[in-house]
Amino acid sequence: MNRSDRAPDGVFDQGELVDSLVQAAFVTMAVLTEVAGDNEVSLTQLRVFGILRDRRVGVTALANYLGLEKSTMTGLVGRAEKRGLLQRAPNPADGRAVDVFLTAAGAELVERVHGHIARTLAPMTDALGPAEQRRLDTLLRRVLDSGPS
Template sequence: MKRTTSKKPPARGDGLTDALVPTAFVTMALLNKIGAENDLSLTLLRVLGILWDRRPRMTELADYLGLEKQTMSGLIARAEKRGLVARAANVADGRATDVFLTGEGAKLVQRLHAQMQASLAPLTSRLSAADQQLLQDLLERMLDGGER
C-alpha cells in the first residue's frame, strides 16, 4: 500500500523565519571569521560596534550585553591594554564610568566595517540598489526602538 503524505502549508510567518535565521547564521559566521582574523572575540566585536557612536556607562554596556559587571570589567581591561578603548568618569555622575573608543579603536572599527562590507558584498550585490535600500529600510524598521 502506497503511503501518501500531505504537506501542510507553512504557518503564517514561517517563511520569514526561514529566511531570517539562515541570514543571521551567515552574518554571524562572517563576524566570527573577521573577529578571528583580527584576534577579537565576538563579544569584543559587539562592544566595539556599540561604542562606535556612543559613550555608555560600564553598567549600561554590561546590561545591554547581558554580562556580569566583573566579566565586563575584564573584557574592557583587555581592550584597554590593546589601546582600543578607554574609561573616564561620567560627566553627570562622577561615580559612574563611561567607556569609549580610542583613536586606535575607531580606526579598527572602520577597518572591521570595511571588511564586513566586503564579506557581505557577494550576497548584497545580488540585489539591485533599490532592493538593497528597501531591505535596509525594512530591517531598520523591524529593529526600530531596540538597541543595536
C-alpha cells in the first residue's frame, strides 16, 4: 500500500494496522525459519523449545498448545529426546502424567537460538530507542494476551 492509498490524516485505518501486524509476522517467521534451519531443528521444534524454556509441560498440553495431534507431538518429542535436547519424566503432582522439559543441552540450544534471533532482528529493534522498545513490548504483550489462543 502506498501513502496515497492510506486514510486521510487524523483518520485511523484499521487495515494499516492489520497489514503491519501481518508484515511483522512474515519477517519474524522468516527469521525463525532461518534460525531453526541454521540450528538443525524444525520450526515446530523451535516452538516447542520456546514453550519449554521456563517450564515443564505434559505432552498432551504441549500438543494442544501447538494444535498438533498427541501422536505427532510424541514423535517430535522422541526425536528431540534422542538428540539429548528434551527429557520426559513423571509429573511430580500426578505420577500417571508425563512432563517434557529441556535438558542442559536443550537449554543451551535455546539460549544460542534466542541470541541468534535477537541479533537477526536487531536492525529492526535498534531502529527504536529504549523507551520505544519498552512501549512496543508492552503493546505487543497486551495484544497477545487478548488475542486468539
